[in-house]
Amino acid sequence: MAAAALQYSRARLLTITGITRMIRFTLVGALALRFGERILKWGENPVLQAIMIGIIVISIVGSIVSVYGWIKRSKSPRSA
Numbered sequence: 001m002a003a004a005a006l007q008y009s010r011a012r013l014l015t016i017t018g019i020t021r022m023i024r025f026t027l028v029g030a031l032a033l034r035f036g037e038r039i040l041k042w043g044e045n046p047v048l049q050a051i052m053i054g055i056i057v058i059s060i061v062g063s064i065v066s067v068y069g070w071i072k073r074s075k076s077p078r079s080a
Helices: 010-043 046-075
Strands: none
C-alpha cells in the first residue's frame, strides 16, 4: 500500500522484492549448511525439548485466550 501511495513502479518493487528474497533465502540456506548438524544435535537435548514444549503450550493457550476475547468483544453490544 505504501508503494502505491508513493506511486512506486510495480516492476521496480517486484524486482527489488525478488532480489532481496533471493539474498535472504541464500543466506538462510548457507547458515543451514554451516550450522545445521549442530542445531539438530541441540534438538536432541531433553532439557531443550522440555523448554520448547513449554513455549509451544504457552503460545497455544495465549492464542486461545486471545481469540476467545476477540470473539467475546465482537459479540457484545457496542456502546455509543
